[in-house]
Amino acid sequence: MGSHHHTPYRRLGIATAVLILTVALSLHSTSAQQEPLRPLKAPPDLAATEVALGRELFHDPMLSRDGSVSCASCHPLSQGGSDNLKVSIGIGGAKGSVNAPTVFNTIFNIAQFWDGRATTLEQQVDGPLQNPVEMDANWPDIIGRLRASSYEGRFQQVYGAPPSPQLVRRAMANFERSLVTVQSRFDRWLGGQDGALDAEEKKGYALFKSYGCASCHQGTNVGGNLFQKLGFFGNWFKDRGGPVTQADLGRFNVTGRPADKHVFKVPSLRLVVLTPPYFHDGSVTSLADAIRVMGRYQLGRDIPDADIALIARFLASLTPETLPATP
């Protein structure tokens, strides 16, 4: 798993790291080989029958205690895999403590959840199923219901075995692995199709690199591969106002290390235009304001509105016109 405190960034201090990266990026040529962002790769070969089973389970409220909530309730695929609420609403209208991230492209994350507490997609499944403010179920009940339904035969067909916690996790995780948003205009541009981006989007990408955003939001998923602190410059939590919640402590809740207070998985920006509101606490409504916050608290810069608009244009080009697995 990512141990951010061992990375050179951490040792140098992020400001120095950003400076070095910025200089490095401006020195080299723009050949796609050397870009800090990489195109998404099509998902690995997955058995179609297994993906179909996982898709059905993902959309089935039967998995929740009272049959009212499915994974898709909070991760509607046609909305970019996130519910667009500040914090999610689970069983009986219960409110969660953090904003729901997208389920697209999660295959590329170093770990799942804002604090990275699940190492694999299989492991992640147990969280929402058993969380009392999400689906509030337990494995014996879930397996009992599945075995008494047509799923008994479906699992036999796909796996040659009856429903079990392990196979439910496997089907769901492999379905999620199929959710890769290939063929965005930005990826086509990276692949050499110059006309895939307009002049403003290209400028926005250049600014994304020169301000230093790509020192944290990088790689295939434009994020998802590092843990970083929210608030290198100034105190975001004080300025946000309201009590500092347990969820605000981020990765500290997993490791218990004081240095991990307010450290979060750097989120992927692949579908960011579709998934407001922003940040783990859902506290920022507009993408422009989220970019402004990042400039101020992660980079110590006040980014002018014109540049914010260009960066937002670039970020929109990361989302393809059609999302996979949506009707």
Ligand code: HEC
């Ligand atoms: C009540 C709303 C709700 C339901 C139901 C729900 N989720 Fe989530 N999901 C969330 C929230 C909120 C988070 C972030 C939690 C955190 O980071 O602590 C999340 C996080 C995730 C993540 C991690 C994404 C990332 O980038 O870290 C995955 C994957 C995921 N959910 C899949 C599922 C699956 C599979 C199900 C069904 C078994 C499900 N969710 C049910 C709200 C929900």
Ligand code: HEC
């Ligand atoms: C030092 C690392 C770092 C840098 C530099 C950085 N970010 Fe972030 N970014 C993060 C982290 C960590 C989060 C998650 C914070 C949270 O939710 O608590 C985040 C969240 C975001 C979000 C919200 C995504 C969501 O789904 O909620 C956006 C948008 C964003 N960053 C854009 C940018 C832009 C644009 C820049 C450059 C101006 C930038 N970031 C620079 C680490 C960084």
